[in-house]
Amino acid sequence: MFVFELSGVLFKFNVSTPALTPLFQLPPRMKPWSLIYNHLTINSILHLLTILNDIFTSVTSIETLLIAHKRALSGKRYNHYATGFNYNLISFLIELQSELRGGTYQPSIYRKKIVTDPKVRLIEAPAYRDRVVHHAIHHFLSPFYERFFITDSYACRPKRGIHRASRRVQSFLRKGGQNLHVCQIDVSKYYASINHARLNQLLATKIYDLKLLNLLEIIIDSSDSGNEHDSLFNPDSHYFTKGRRGIPIGNLTSQLFANIYLHNVDMYAKQTLKIRNYIRYMDDILFFHHDKAQLHIWQQAMVNFLYSDLYLTVNPRKVKLYPAKQGVYFVGYVIFPGYMKLRGSSVRRFKKRYRKQLIAMMNERIEPSAMRQSFASWKAHASHTNSKRLIAKLESLQDGYLFVRSIKRFHRKHSKTNQPSPIQLSLFKDI
Numbered sequence: 001m002f003v004f005e006l007s008g009v010l011f012k013f014n015v016s017t018p019a020l021t022p023l024f025q026l027p028p029r030m031k032p033w034s035l036i037y038n039h040l041t042i043n044s045i046l047h048l049l050t051i052l053n054d055i056f057t058s059v060t061s062i063e064t065l066l067i068a069h070k071r072a073l074s075g076k077r078y079n080h081y082a083t084g085f086n087y088n089l090i091s092f093l094i095e096l097q098s099e100l101r102g103g104t105y106q107p108s109i110y111r112k113k114i115v116t117d118p119k120v121r122l123i124e125a126p127a128y129r130d131r132v133v134h135h136a137i138h139h140f141l142s143p144f145y146e147r148f149f150i151t152d153s154y155a156c157r158p159k160r161g162i163h164r165a166s167r168r169v170q171s172f173l174r175k176g177g178q179n180l181h182v183c184q185i186d187v188s189k190y191y192a193s194i195n196h197a198r199l200n201q202l203l204a205t206k207i208y209d210l211k212l213l214n215l216l217e218i219i220i221d222s223s224d225s226g227n228e229h230d231s232l233f234n235p236d237s238h239y240f241t242k243g244r245r246g247i248p249i250g251n252l253t254s255q256l257f258a259n260i261y262l263h264n265v266d267m268y269a270k271q272t273l274k275i276r277n278y279i280r281y282m283d284d285i286l287f288f289h290h291d292k293a294q295l296h297i298w299q300q301a302m303v304n305f306l307y308s309d310l311y312l313t314v315n316p317r318k319v320k321l322y323p324a325k326q327g328v329y330f331v332g333y334v335i336f337p338g339y340m341k342l343r344g345s346s347v348r349r350f351k352k353r354y355r356k357q358l359i360a361m362m363n364e365r366i367e368p369s370a371m372r373q374s375f376a377s378w379k380a381h382a383s384h385t386n387s388k389r390l391i392a393k394l395e396s397l398q399d400g401y402l403f404v405r406s407i408k409r410f411h412r413k414h415s416k417t418n419q420p421s422p423i424q425l426s427l428f429k430d431i
Helices: 039-049 062-073 080-087 089-102 128-146 162-176 196-204 210-220 252-272 292-310 344-362 368-382 388-418
Strands: 002-006 009-013 111-115 121-125 181-186 278-281 284-289 320-323 328-330 333-335 340-342
Touching (some): 062 089, 062 128, 080 128, 128 210, 162 278, 181 328, 252 284, 252 292, 340 344, 344 388
Antiparallel strands (some): 111 121, 181 284, 181 320, 328 333
16 A cells, blocks of 8 residues: 545555556556655646646647648548638638737637527637647647546547447446436526636636647636527626626637536536436536435535536526436437437437438439438447338338439430421521
8 A cells, every 4th residue: 555645635445456547546557666766756746737838849840730630621621711721821820829829819700500409509610720830729628638538428539439438328227226226407598608717717727838828828717608598598697797708619629618617517417416327418417326215315415516616507407307217318319228218309309300311312413322321320320229120111212212312313304305306497498
């Protein structure tokens, strides 16, 4: 056993155990029983491992910006914004680097788009040069913060996602048995409610590079939620009284900021409330227990912490406590211990969109390849559930529309060829 003291707290553990969190892991060749590694040395090592300092030069280097450009170009190679940037790549990168290092960089105006499926959302897409900056920042910050995020946070993280999250919930259900209950919490308008000042405080606890912090603050303050959602909150709530709030959904950095912002909730649930079976997918939080009274206590504590510490308001209509045997509604699935089903609302939405695509394909407004590509993505999502009959039914429907399209094309082609040619009259008939 090895003992050291950190900020007045006594830690005692076996250094060779693999179960230690990255915060308390020592370098592999360090011998903690050696006399030279006293508690001051260990404090210094742990401090260096948990902060980010002097990386602004690396973030704004031409090499990093070139890597960021290649990542931002993925899926947008034929976008006219991307092709224009790519045409004068070196000059644009040098200009962008000089703006970043000179402190004159300002984000461009966002392109706004309203998405109505599955619900109304305002998507703010950044300019391409801003995407390059976001990828350069994400290239350094994402691996750094991954060391601190808990395992059971699954949104916008590498090697995570909705399918691993759903399997994790299934493991909770199998271990819990028949008497297990689940509590579900959802933050109301999460991205629009993220407080700028509080987010900057959270970033400053790990990042000690002032230039990088100033750049992050510029990106955070480049947009806010405005008065779009004001009617959903009380006039005296923290949504109004704590300053500017809201980060754009379309930014790559917003995904990372959203996880950093709710990391305190994960720590509160795990370390303070000692919730064992806990999982979070962005602002959708689940925790399980056999005792409903205990779940009520945890629920109230989480709601209070979200409001007092992070200035977030929980949507009261989406706070649910119910037996887990009814099926857990999470990440688009209804999850049971041995199988999963698609949510009825998501199936109805897809059928409606799918029929519109089939009609457009039948009338030759879109190509069959585009329709098949859209169906293949949904089929991959549905293949994780017991939906073989539904998939087969929709595929047969697709074949019927393709057959009608081919018949229409055949009749149109042959109707043109069988028409008699028009009679040619001479202009000089009498000559």
